[in-house]
Amino acid sequence: MYQTVFLKISLYVLIVCSLACSPKQPKEQLPYYNSPDFTPVFLAAGEDVTKTIPHTIDSFSFTNQLGNNITEQTVDEKIHVANFIFTRCASICPVMTKHMKMVEKEYATDNNLVILSYSVTPWIDSVNRLKEFAEQNKITSSNWHLLTGNKAEIYNLARRSYFAEEDLGFTKDSSEFLHTEHVLLIDKTKRIRGIYNGTLQLEIEQLIKDIKVLRDE
Template identity: 55%
Template sequence: MYRIVFLLFNSCCMLMACSDTKSPQLPYYNEADFTPIFVKNKKEIADKISHQIANFAFLNQDSTLITEKNIEGKIHVANFIFTSCGSICPTMTRNMKIVSDSLKNEKSLSFLSYSVTPWIDKPSVLKKFKEKNQIQNKNWHFLTGSKSSIYQLARQSYFAEEDLGFSKDSTEFLHTEHFILVDKNKRIRGIYNGTLTLEMQQLIQDIRTLSENEKF
């Protein structure tokens, strides 16, 4: 429920930001409750924004090791899926593809789709999944590896679930519809419902805003 409240509040904040400036500044998100924080300069960022996506290392669909170094200096969008999912994951993948295709010329943009059933989704399975969905973006990585590492990253770095991530451990199954927008300094700047096509338009707009305005 708090996510719904957040999305409504976030929309209002965006509208106010747009009305105040010609070039809106996206908020930062420092906590799992996604309270937006607006800052104006580098000093405020250093003082108020402590949370960043933690370091990681996972294999992608080509059995290539992908780490935080691959997204260094890049905006990225993350989500959490599994290839055998018959409910929300196909919709999420189609919607992520809308964003990917719309921004195919953005060289400093990556997409990270982490498998929440990594014991099933080996690189070869993820490769077939990417091909099946006709995804050609070389900067869209489908990632697999240690279950506990993926779940910890999802809950403690990306704040990916409805319930506060810190209250769960890796034994509890992770399933979330959220897309998380992360800036070039690995700070969270937006959350979106990946099952809603309409929200993809907002995500596209926010990525463009980051690309144009991010100077830190």
């Protein structure tokens, strides 16, 4: 009997030691996206991000639903999520807004997560109209900015910085209407780390998980 007990204890100690000595699992890593074709780039340990991934979100200056000026400094050293909507959209935008509210709810108390929803019809979506839209959709987070401003600047930022329409964006100018279901995840260095279909709940659930990965980087 004592021998059996001793063997069980010895086996238990051996298992614990094995687990303690086994190498730790590597942290989950999100890719970088450096080009409009969204080819994922994974960096090796110690690799220089600034040299390998030169593309970052450009500077910008727009107005939110409260009349406040929002610039690239608003998202300095913060993770941000970007999408492109318009308040009169009756197709994909209501679904996208509903799904973005999942992100708002999940990170309601996190001031290091910012949501930027750029209007693609800024000539219609005035500050007052965006405020009404926010109220209608119960958008209450101080970190969710519905943005309006110069059309050409919004379109250029969308296509050339966020790659909102992938490689097609480089063949279009600001006279061609921008309408996309893409939601972009941007890290604290303003580099693109994820692209999601904002009309699909499963993809937004993945976005929420990926934000947690970035927070741990």
